[in-house]
Amino acid sequence: MSDDNGTPDTRAGSAGPRPEPLRFFGTTWVHHDHGYAARRIGVAVGSLLAAAAACFVLAVAYQGLQIADSGPFVTGLVVVMFAVCSVLAFRHTWESFSRRPDPDRQASLRGLLAIGFVGSLLAYFVRSLTEAPGETLHREEYRRAVEQHERRTTRRSGNPTKKRSRR
Numbered sequence: 001m002s003d004d005n006g007t008p009d010t011r012a013g014s015a016g017p018r019p020e021p022l023r024f025f026g027t028t029w030v031h032h033d034h035g036y037a038a039r040r041i042g043v044a045v046g047s048l049l050a051a052a053a054a055c056f057v058l059a060v061a062y063q064g065l066q067i068a069d070s071g072p073f074v075t076g077l078v079v080v081m082f083a084v085c086s087v088l089a090f091r092h093t094w095e096s097f098s099r100r101p102d103p104d105r106q107a108s109l110r111g112l113l114a115i116g117f118v119g120s121l122l123a124y125f126v127r128s129l130t131e132a133p134g135e136t137l138h139r140e141e142y143r144r145a146v147e148q149h150e151r152r153t154t155r156r157s158g159n160p161t162k163k164r165s166r167r
Helices: 036-068 072-096 103-108 110-115 117-128 135-155
Strands: none
Touching (some): 036 072, 036 117, 072 110, 072 117, 110 117
């Protein structure tokens, strides 16, 4: 079933697949209702503030390296490590918004994503400017599930024992 604008029906009484809730959004992404816009603004502001706070913490850590006089090689290595990990985390997080990540690869990248957390926060911020992060992926999967459900339920109609045999 669909409403007037082609969006699948999610009412409690309807049979069929249910939309998967998104973090911070629940199922408001389906019809963009119940404070969806406010949630998007909140997620955008929150992720940007968290990224700014993380950069402040990294700046303090950098100053600690300068005070410790650990040398230019170690300082440069730490800066490059955080920059590269942040770029890789941004890319991985951005790709996870459009396709499901492989669980094994996700587990192997856990350390890299933890080091590059600033990149993940920035990816979340940028995506939340246009949609709920992961909305496109979930909408595509949900529409596919609804279409499959409609095909399965409309395939059979009537009582098969009442059909006349062809002779």
